[in-house]
Amino acid sequence: MIRLPLVLMFSALLFSAGVYGVLARRNAVMVLMAIELMLNAVNVNLVAFSSSLHQMSGQVFALFIIAVAAAEVGIGLAIVILLFRTRESINVDEVNLLKW
Amino acid sequence: MNIDYHALLPEFILAGTILLVLVVDVFLPERAKWFAMPIGLIGVVGSLAGVLSLIGAGTRESFGGTYVVDEFALLFKGFFLVTAVVVLALSLRYFREGGFYQGEYYFLLLTSFLGCVMMPSSRDLLLLFLALELVSAPGFLMAAFRKGDVKSNEAGVKFFIIGVLSTAVMLFGMSLIYGVTGGATKLAEIGVALDGVSGEMETLAFAAILFVVVGFAFKVSAVPFQFWAPDTYEGSPVPVAAFLAVASSVAGFAGLLQLMFVAFAGQHEFWVPIFAFLSIATMTVGNLVALQQTQVVRLLAYSGIAQSGYILLTFALVTDDAASNRNAFAAAVTYILIYGVMNLGAFAATVAVSRRHPTLGVADFAGLRETAPVIAVGMAVFMISLAGVPPTGGFWGKLLIFQAAIERGGTLGPALAVVMLVNSVASVFYYLVVPRQMFLRDAADPSRLRVPALVTAVVAVAMVTLVAIFVLPNVFARLAEISTLVGLGA
């Protein structure tokens, strides 16, 4: 049996890694993957709490997050492909036409 | 598992319409694609009829109390569906002439509105998350709908990354709340469970609340999480910007109101200072940056940010006193609804001008009194109302918030009221820029602007509504009174 605080610490680290990735990565696909990391940290949290509380609703929540995350990645990739077609680049820091 | 089918009727009608639009679209020939709009319009009106049939039917619960249809929910559902009618009316000509994928657009737009309609009824973390996603996910695609335009692509990318990031932050907070409360996901249960936690768990609960607030702060474009909004609005097609500025942000507020006033009400001592800061920063930065804008959609975006600041102010007024909380809540609801009407009107007028001047600089509004008198008068009324000057509805909205702030007492209430007053005065300067162009400058091309009848009708109705709110404030004050949220300071 793995103790709950360890799992929570793991998920907090995973989430932080995701936040770092979103802020530091230039490639849009990498940003998408970093966001996936954050969502998976949430899933780890929910499943850990759910198993330690012996209560199902957390796992149901996690299932919905998995489904929604898949849809989000689909939308994100579509937008990235669109960006690539018009700009020949998917670096997010080059997306800077609009300011202030 | 009890399901009240009558209470869910508006959602069912809207969902059915969405599927119908998609199926009809794939079988329509290219030149008849616009036909998706009247189908959607009929569906929205049907859904609105469903909402009207529920008025006075009392509070109705479905799915074990996680989906509640009460007066608060009905008020917002009605507002969102009327907004849907308006945005559909604004879209028809714009998307027909622009050569866009029309069927997909109406499908996405209605899906977003389904999320909006679900939001005020969702009384469970999972449902709030699903409703929020349903609002924003189609929004990402709609923002990028001008596929060949680099600015529109940029709008889509920024909106997508910020939208998904904010959802992830909010979800992390929700997952912690689930753990801290020992497995509560219903808002009312969370409120009870959070009152019982102390010590280290309370610290964790505060962290969770902070995560959720930051997630929503992105959605309602509060400073310092506002930078995506002007870029996204400017790059999107104008009707989509209208949708994002009105429906999407009001849906965010509908969710935030429920979370703060029901689930986290007991922790107000922790989050009231946060909201006070957010509110002051949001209105000040929004107004200051708006002063320098020369593009009308960006001007409206920054004005929207400043308006978000006024609404956030009501959250900072929460105390232990239930009566005073109800005051703040009523002020927030009234202001949100009035804000929706005036902003929608301003965007409608902008759509009308965008046919001749797609870049929508402030100077493009010059001489509108000659070229399109109804639009010009309407736009002037919306701008005056947004500034909070009588004789318009915006005046009552601001007065209600001001009153609630004064009545809260202490040092915080009056201090916030003063900041709001100073900001309102400053905002008059940029709100009058557009009317000055319309009435004091002459147009380069004095021929009449051809405005679609639907757009003129929207502008006229919104204008009349705002003046009517000023003349008959009691009718609208009652709207907020009846919208008592279940579990609010009972």
Next chain:
Amino acid sequence: MSDYYSSYGVVLAVLTAGALLVAVAFTTARLVAPNAPNREKLTTYECGIDPVGDGWSQSHVRYYVYGFLFVIFDVESVFLFPWARVLESIGYAAVVEMTIFIGILAVGLLYAWRKGVLRWA
């Protein structure tokens, strides 16, 4: 109190031993192993076959559409498993609800088919 710190002493000892072990192993390897640098040793390992092309290679955009359709329908099946688990206790209502759910997905498939996404050519 000294007991408390002496238990940290064990941790410190393990850390030192670990660091020493790694340092000794690497130093020995450096001293003993023959050093014969070779360009081919730096290539990416792909199951023993010579690698083809760059690390970032473009694939046809159709793969994206196919992959995406697969992901959507694959992930939706996540809802089928809990449903199957409780089907017996809920009865026909559950069957009707799942039919509606799959029907909505089928409309999505219909859309993809009419847009010509399912043809490869």
